[in-house]
Amino acid sequence: MAFECRGKTSWPELLGVEKEVAKETVERENPYVTDVEIVFEGTIVPADLVPVCTRVRIWVEDSGIVTRVPVVG
Numbered sequence: 001m002a003f004e005c006r007g008k009t010s011w012p013e014l015l016g017v018e019k020e021v022a023k024e025t026v027e028r029e030n031p032y033v034t035d036v037e038i039v040f041e042g043t044i045v046p047a048d049l050v051p052v053c054t055r056v057r058i059w060v061e062d063s064g065i066v067t068r069v070p071v072v073g
Contacts, residue, residue, distance in 0.1 A: 005053035007032045009072040019064040026056050026070055033072060041067055049071070 007030035014022040023036045035055040038044060040062065051073050059068040 005032070005051065005072045007072075011056075011070045014058075014070055015068075017066050018053075019058060019059050019060045019066060022058050022066045022070060026058070029057075030072070 009023070009030075011026060011029070014025060017025075020039050023038065026033055026036050033054055033056050035052075037055065038059045039057050039059050041059055045057065053072055056070050056072055058066055058070045061067050
């Protein structure tokens with residue numbers, strides 16, 4: 001059975017955007033996301049065995065620019 005999260009789940013339009021703008025956009029466009037994490041490239045984060053529909057990690061470079069497409073999970 002496929003696991004499906006509610007609301008918008010991917011934000012490709014945020015590549016290259018400033019981190020705070022990206023965070024505000026995710027929070028505005030998916031009210032089911034309650035945990036938006038800003039993560040700097042090179043940071044080690046734990047892998048999840050089960051999808052987390054309430055979290056989005058926003059990966060950024062040192063200058064705060066988004067480097068990966070933010071996705072729910």
